[in-house]
Amino acid sequence: MEVGYEQTTVARIRERSGVSNGALFHRFASKEAIAAALYIEAIRSFQEEHWRMLADRPATLREAVHAIVGHQLSWIQDHQDQARFLYDRGNLDWGEEQAEQLGELNRRLVAAYREWLAPFVASGELRTLSTLLFAAIIAGPAHQVAQRWLEGDRTRPLTRFSEDLADAAWAGIATPQALASGTTGLEDEPTAGPGNAALEPSAPAPRPTRVRIELLDDNGQSIGRTETTITAD
Numbered sequence: 001m002e003v004g005y006e007q008t009t010v011a012r013i014r015e016r017s018g019v020s021n022g023a024l025f026h027r028f029a030s031k032e033a034i035a036a037a038l039y040i041e042a043i044r045s046f047q048e049e050h051w052r053m054l055a056d057r058p059a060t061l062r063e064a065v066h067a068i069v070g071h072q073l074s075w076i077q078d079h080q081d082q083a084r085f086l087y088d089r090g091n092l093d094w095g096e097e098q099a100e101q102l103g104e105l106n107r108r109l110v111a112a113y114r115e116w117l118a119p120f121v122a123s124g125e126l127r128t129l130s131t132l133l134f135a136a137i138i139a140g141p142a143h144q145v146a147q148r149w150l151e152g153d154r155t156r157p158l159t160r161f162s163e164d165l166a167d168a169a170w171a172g173i174a175t176p177q178a179l180a181s182g183t184t185g186l187e188d189e190p191t192a193g194p195g196n197a198a199l200e201p202s203a204p205a206p207r208p209t210r211v212r213i214e215l216l217d218d219n220g221q222s223i224g225r226t227e228t229t230i231t232a233d
Helices: 010-017 021-027 031-054 061-078 080-089 096-122 131-151 158-173 176-181
Strands: 207-216 222-232
Touching (some): 010 021, 010 031, 031 096, 061 080, 061 158
Antiparallel strands (some): 207 222
8 A cells, every 4th residue: 555556566565574485475476366365355354244234134125225335334434445455456366266265255245135135125125136236226336435535535434425325325226116105214213404305204295316326347437327316206
């Protein structure tokens, strides 16, 4: 993070770590192998809170989405160097062993998420989406905001964006029936105050919600976007 990945040499890593050449190369064959290990370590750290979160059963889809987005922004805020490394490097030059490790981590988490979210599909709250599209709607906007935050002024917390991003993500994956029926988890929440009028459950008028969906590549660059309006009668 000090001088950049390309400018970092094995000699500099060995010097800063205080280990001998023999000890370093016994564990890592190259700088790329070190970077891959750091990448997997960061992903494993990011996923640890996901596993703790998956141990609880949310009452509503909106509650589930808020938990996911909240964790995403909290981890980035608390692990800024690891997050910057993940964003800066994207997919590294994986060896077969490292690629399999990462693939297994992701496969286990995706399977757990499918089981965790299955009740909301069955109840008609959650639209049937591919893993790619679900991740793009839930995590894509949050990743974009997080990258801007990491590159700019970090004196204000990243987590201040959690509520707005989570509400937008929820509106993007909830079925029109769920939006219309009010199965939002908002019934017991106060509706007075700035920005809450459009979310008031008892409002008789239709409630249009503007949703923007953006797809990002592995480097966090936008590769496509669309907008639509969902109206809950």
